[in-house]
Amino acid sequence: MKIFYAIQATGNGHISRATQLYPYLQKFGSVDFFLSGNNASLDIDLPIKFRSAGCSLHYSKCGGLNYWDIVKNIRPHQIYKDADSLPLKNYDIVINDFDSVTSLACKMQKIHSVQFGHQASFVSQNTPRPEKRSIMGEMILKHYAPSPKNIGLHFEKYDSFIHPPIIKDEIVQAEPKDLKHITVYLPSFQKDCLEKAFNKLQDIQFHWFLNDVPFKYTERNITYYPVNQKLFNESLINCHGIITGGGFETPAEALHLGKKILSIPIRDHYEQECNAAALKQMGIPIVYEVGDDFDLVIENWLKSDIIYPKMEANNIPETLKFLFDTYHN
Known part of the structure; x- marks a missing residue:
């Protein structure tokens, strides 16, 4: 089986998760990774076959996002070109960890995909939100990297398709x-x-x-x-x-x-x-x-004397089996 795995590199978490998953994915077949964005600062020990500047985050000085810098660094024509050039038809499964370029490529090439990762959990309205919801934030979660099937990861099982975190x-x-x-x-x-x-x-x-x-x-x-x-x-x-x-x-x-x-x-x-x-x-x-x-x-x-809950680690082989079964059903 040939596996295409898209990583959103707006932070280190997506790369850390993919690195942990890689040896488990290899038991299902060969894996090619696509890296989109350039915020990650970790050394990447993965077979990155495709890259795109995609969309990256930019921060203000002390703890916020700089939306002007984010928007002015997006290159829509290049994103469209990168999406069009991805050879997704050569793969048996497309796994997307919240990458907009891969989502666009799937739409353009009429390829099936599954969104797998933390952001996929927000498809469920049971997943916690702040008291004041952001219309724009909800739109981004819903439309940034849509997929017909979703397997989420979160702190708790807020819905049937949500699994525990991938822990190294x-x-x-x-x-x-x-x-x-x-x-x-x-x-x-x-x-x-x-x-x-x-x-x-x-x-x-x-x-x-x-x-x-x-x-x-x-x-x-x-x-x-x-x-x-x-x-x-x-x-x-x-x-x-x-x-x-x-x-x-x-x-x-x-x-x-x-x-x-x-x-x-x-x-x-x-x-x-x-x-x-x-x-x-x-x-x-x-x-x-x-x-x-x-x-x-x-x-x-x-x-403070706070009692912190114990976090369960994901059973990776079990979750990946569920992922592949979900993709092909």
Whole structure:
């Protein structure tokens, strides 16, 4: 069987998931990957056969999306050209992890596909949303990468087609420890947005992962790290808690390890607001705006006695069998 797998590279989570799935997919056949977008900062150890600039995210300085930069960097003619050139008819199955180019290619070439991933879970209205729904956000979730069949991944089974998160083997097999440091991964924040708050908490050691850090170094109570999967896994496995965005994979892994979480969803990022709503239902503290008192927010979070739910890991062989059965039925 020949498998086409489309990865949306607007973040590292999609790539991390595909990397974990790859050896399991190989048991079903040969796999060619298509990478769309250029936000990811992880090294990619996958057979990427096709690429497209697609649509990428751009951030404001301290925790928000820059929609003007997003729109002005979209090249509709090139996206159409890339979609038209994808040889989807050469494949037995097309798996799409929320990529608009592949979705367009399927429509143009009249090819069947299945949307597989976190965003697919939002097809269900049972999946948590924020109190104030965004009309534009709902339209993007519905129309950005539509597929006739959907298999979702989320924190809980909100609907019949939603499965537990794909959690990396390194996390599942880990023996977590508490070495007291706080891991920080907030790709929409630049260094000077949070550095003062962290420095005020001199008795707390922070491991801060930043895209523009070329090598590991320490200043005062902060150790700065490049975004590196091995280093991040090690920090997460051994941390006391993690401060992260409103993404999906990182909170799921932290919950699986039994770590404390403080979530700061990216401002004006509707999917992250939806994830924050789900995390809030589970009792996890959410910060929507980072102000001058952020050091006090961190202190109160660390002092709080919150019972965090244990996150189940996906049974990957079982889920992939369901995926292939769903595709062919």
